[in-house]
Amino acid sequence: MFLTYFGIDYYQRKKYFADVAKKMVELDQPYLIYEMIEQTWRYEDELYKDILRKSTISAMEAITRLEDEQNDYKEFIEAWIHEVKLPMTSLHLMSAELEGSSAQRLQMYVIDLENQVDQALFYARSDYVHQDYLIREVSLQEIINDLVKKNKYLLIQNQMQVTVECDALVYADKKWLTFIINQLLFNAVKYKKNGAGEISFKAVSEKDATRLIIKDNGVGINAHELPRIFDKGFTGTNGRDTGKATGFGLYLCKKLCAKLGLSIEGDSVEDEYTELTIRFPKNTYLSKL
Structure with missing residues (x-):
């Protein structure tokens, strides 16, 4: 009787966790697996499910905070770059009025500086190309x-x-x-x-x-x-x-x-x-x- 009981219990538990693993593979967002786990009469299953839910929510909140901080930093970089472009444009116009080899070298340095600033701007925006292209x-x-x-x-x-x-x-x-x-x-x-x-x-x-x-x-x-x-x-x-x-x-x-x-x-x-x-x-x- 004990062997029969444990055999049936083993088969049911194996099938239960196989279903959970299958659903996780099929999910587009595997971290939401706790929403797909069926309710059982076992107290430990419900306890594990609640722990998994709380852990997932905590991780998602941490990720959201990091994304907000990253977005704030990118917005600051973009704003700073736009501010820097104004004096660079003035330098470019002023250097165009000068003459001689020194003026040409100055213009070359300004162009190189503009390229470096553009590189920083486009790098900051590279993850959001889909929002700013035609x-x-x-x-x-x-x-x-x-x-x-x-x-x-x-x-x-x-x-x-x-x-x-x-x-x-x-x-x-x-x-x-x-x-x-x-x-x-x-x-x-x-x-x-x-x-x-x-x-x-x-x-x-x-x-x-x-x-x-x-x-x-x-x-x-x-x-x-x-x-x-x-x-x-x-x-x-x-x-x-x-x-x-x-x-x-x-x-x-x-x-x-x-x-x-x-x-x-x-x-x-x-x-x-x-x-x-x-x-x-x-x-x-x-x-x-």
Whole structure:
């Protein structure tokens, strides 16, 4: 009789916990499993369920507090960046009125500072791309020409020759795409060889996508480091040697491309070239509108 009782009890308990495990796998939010556990006559089951409920609620409250603190910090960073942009704009206008090599160097430093501030702003907003973007048809030629014009003092100071062959229209958010391409342009300037350098922008149309190829003849990337160039905080040998790398530029480009439904990949041969390619899927439905 005892063996029969314990055998039936074991079978029922096994089935009970198997059902709980199955429901947890099927739930979109597994931490709410306590809501799905059926009520039983066993006091210990109800006690465990109540403990699980209180523990889950406590964890959710802690997560909510952390999210609120993070949002407050991001709002502060965004507000601070917008405040910083005002004096930087004034510096940019004042430097444009000056003449000589010192004025050009000052303008280059201001442009570099603006890029760093933009990087901080877009990084703060990178988790909320869906709240601040508009996908529409944009001209790659127009975006790149505007960036070349904006960074002309930086390019002149570094003796960079620019070639643009981008007669193509793609679907993307113009503001976010401009930031991504600008980061890649700055990288090409940052890691150029001594003397004059070259950077080219070329659009290649394919059946289901358009590829934007950005290539420079700079110092290149070590073959064993190439797979890690999009990792957060990765600076590589060249970044450590120059002391200019932050390890966030390419990481942020990769993250934003993923948010916008684009892809980015890199190829390089050390001391020869670096080539970064952004792939824009063709939206046949939007193109017919």
